[in-house]
Amino acid sequence: MAETVAEKTQVKLVCPNCDSQQIYDLVDGTNDYACKDCNRPARALFGKVRSKRSRGDKKAQSRQYSVRVLHEGVEDLFEFSGGYHEFELRGGDHIILGYDQRDALCVVQNLTLARFERLTVAHRANYRPLIIGLVVLVVAIAIGAAFIAHSIYH
Numbered sequence: 001m002a003e004t005v006a007e008k009t010q011v012k013l014v015c016p017n018c019d020s021q022q023i024y025d026l027v028d029g030t031n032d033y034a035c036k037d038c039n040r041p042a043r044a045l046f047g048k049v050r051s052k053r054s055r056g057d058k059k060a061q062s063r064q065y066s067v068r069v070l071h072e073g074v075e076d077l078f079e080f081s082g083g084y085h086e087f088e089l090r091g092g093d094h095i096i097l098g099y100d101q102r103d104a105l106c107v108v109q110n111l112t113l114a115r116f117e118r119l120t121v122a123h124r125a126n127y128r129p130l131i132i133g134l135v136v137l138v139v140a141i142a143i144g145a146a147f148i149a150h151s152i153y154h
């Protein structure tokens with residue numbers, strides 16, 4: 001039988017949107033909920049730490065984490081960055097990965113040690129201007145080709 005994290009647990013969650021702390025019932029794996037304070041949607045992934053690797057960059061005052069987490073009988077790799085000071089995550093610790101309303105991983109909680117850290121959220125690439133640029137280019141080429149074809153055949 002696959003190893004599970006816990007059937008159902010009452011956990012104090014840090015809201016990834018507003019930082020308030022409230023008690024919620026969580027199940028192993030993904031938990032979608034609305035914050036009791038700000039009412040905004042959030043998601044908590046509840047699991048157990050398998051292993052952690054981290055690399056600090058003193059100049060940038062940041063640290064990159066690669067954490068293997070067991071949830072719902074499967075193991076997933078999560079990569080995120082936080083402050084330079086190392087956030088402790090040991091094998092077997094219960095972990096919560098908190099996603100905000102935009103689905104960005106913002107908070108990591110170690111339930112075993114009752115500590116949490118707000119993460120440095122990577123700025124997401126915005127491809128929209130690039131796509132609009134490409135569409136304009138394709139349309140311009142098509143008009144150009146039509147114009148050339150028109151001048152050749154008439």
Ligand SMILES: [Zn+2]
Pocket residue numbers: 015016017018019020035036037038039040
């Ligand atoms: Zn909130």
